[in-house]
Each structure stands twice: as structure tokens, then as C-alpha cells.
Amino acid sequence: MVINKGVNSAVRMAKKERQRQLVKALEEDPFLTDEEMAKRCRVSIQTIRLDRMELGIPELRERIKHMAENNFDGVRSLSLEEVIGEVVDIQLDQSGISMLEIKKEHVFARNQIARGHYLFAQANSLAVAIVDAEVALTGSAGIRFVRPVRLGEKCLAFAKVITNGPSRLQINVQTKVNGEVVFQGVFDVYRTDEEGQ
């Protein structure tokens, strides 16, 4: 009985502490997946899901949707549907975030690894989307596929303007799955406010 009580209270303590950490971690990085939180806390994903339910924290996709509805600048250089992935945040000429879930149509039939051009498309379209201009076109890019991405993984691309000139921007894009970098690229984007350059 005494032992049981001890175990129970230890479990309760652990849970409280875990939930406290969970809230804090999500404040710092709202893109944390359940998988990643489970790994950090050394519990099952199911446990994290239950924690979130108890705390009233929606799942990643819902959190992203909520962010997307609230706070981003209007995209100027293309229409929002032309961005590959879901736009989560856009701060024109500064930064942007998008999410692409790797589905069947994105992978090689043979090994379920995401085809490189989808990761490129996500990053490139996000880089173009954050440019504050009527017309923005990629001039060149240096990219690296850091590790293969597989079916079902959620790719979060983070774009950041590095240099910001009147007609040319350099934009860095890093794409992560569960906090791990899977793709990175530097894009040189040219802009103009007139059509037909």
C-alpha cells in the first residue's frame, strides 16, 4: 500500500512536471510534434496526446491552422494557393514558415522517400512568397538534401531574408522534421514591381 501510494504520487508528480515542461516547450517552439515531445519526455506518443487533451492544447496541424488564420502579411508575389505547403506565417521581406505533409503523391513508389523536387518546391515557393514585390523570380539557388524524408513526415520550412536589396534578396530556407534539419537552401530572388522582366 505504502509502495503503491509512493509510486502513484511519483507518477502524478512526473505527469505534472511533464505537463509543465510541455507547455513551456510549446511556448518556445509551437512546431514541436507529439513524436518529438514524447522522445524528450521519454514517454509514449499516446501519453503526450493525453497530456495535450488534458491541457486543451490542439494537435500540431490545428495549432498551425490557428496561427495561419491569425498573423500573416498578405503574400504579394504570387497567390497563396501557389505556395507549396500550408503557409503558417509570412512577414514580408523578413521571414516565413510553411508546412508540407509528405503524402503518397510526393514519394518514390519504390522506397517511400520524398522526391527532392517537392522539398525544393516548398522552400522555393516560400522564399518567393515572402518577397514584398509584385514580381519575384528565383535567379539561383544552392541546396542540400540533408537526410531522406519519408511518407507521413511533416516538413516545416523556415525562410529568413539574409540580405535585402532593392532588386535582389538572399533568402535562407531550412526545412525540419521533428526539429531535425532535412533540407537547406539559399535562394537568390530577383524582384520588380513591373510585369515582364
Added chain:
Amino acid sequence: MVINKGVNSAVRMAKKERQRQLVKALEEDPFLTDEEMAKRCRVSIQTIRLDRMELGIPELRERIKHMAENNFDGVRSLSLEEVIGEVVDIQLDQSGISMLEIKKEHVFARNQIARGHYLFAQANSLAVAIVDAEVALTGSAGIRFVRPVRLGEKCLAFAKVITNGPSRLQINVQTKVNGEVVFQGVFDVYRTDEEGQ
């Protein structure tokens, strides 16, 4: 009458000479478009079409199909349908050619300019396709969009293996429209004959 006769024979001479040049040019570069030949010969595209009909030379698309049916190695690293564009030629571990016609779904709604990731996808998938291995994945790439490509243009990508190691190849891809370079890239591709690297 005499003048008319003279003009007619001059026209006939020009035509014969033009058709001779046409045959020779197509032997050297079977990817010449009617537009380009018209420009070279300073005649209308319609004239070139008539020349081709008289000479029994099919149009570019048909010529490409014909080449594609005849002479290429089997693609190993992916299935043929996974190559973006029509494969014209594949010589494993050496070179490859593909053709992508820019259609409505490939362009920005706003300015009818082809989206960069389609040109990237054509080049990248061709680079992977020519690798003689069960599994080939792009590690990194440096690319340049030389000039915007527009709706209706036919992009011919030419891939060439530059360095060919047991586990890593460097492949150069140049994409042309009417003989003019529109895109170029260098792709580092890793290969293995086992699944799941």
C-alpha cells in the same frame, strides 16, 4: 515573263538550298524547333513546316517520340513515369535528354512564367534517372534560372555525368528552349544498390 521566270527560279534555288540546310541542321541537332529553323533561314514558320512536309520530316514532338522508342537504356533508379517530362534518351551513367512542354499547370497565373520547381524537377529527375543503381538520391545541387520560361515553350534538358564514382556522381544539366539555355544545374547524386540508406 522573263522577270517572273527569274524570280521563280531564284525562289526554287533558295528553297532547295534551304531544304538542304534543314536536313543538315537536323542531322546535327535533332532538337531544332521549327521556330529556330525559321529564324535561321529567315523565313516564316509556315514555310519550314511545308519544307518538313515535303521532305517527310516529322515535327519535333514526333521526332522525340521516335527517338524515345528506339534508343535508350532502361531507367533503374526510378520508374520511367517518375521522370518529369518525356524521356528522349538515357545512356546509364553517361547522359540523358528529356523534354517538358510548359503548360498552364506549370506557370504562375499572374504572368505565365514557368514556376522554378518544374524546371528543377525536370533536371533533378533526369539526373537521378541516368544513374545506374537501384537507389539514387540527390544530395545537393547548385542551380541557376538563366531566363524566365513562358507558357508553351518546350524545354529540352540535357544531362551529362561529369564525375562518376562508386557511390557518388556529379551530373551537369542544361535546359534549353530553342537552343537558348534557360536553366542549368550541377547535381550531386548518391547511389546504392541496397534499399534504405
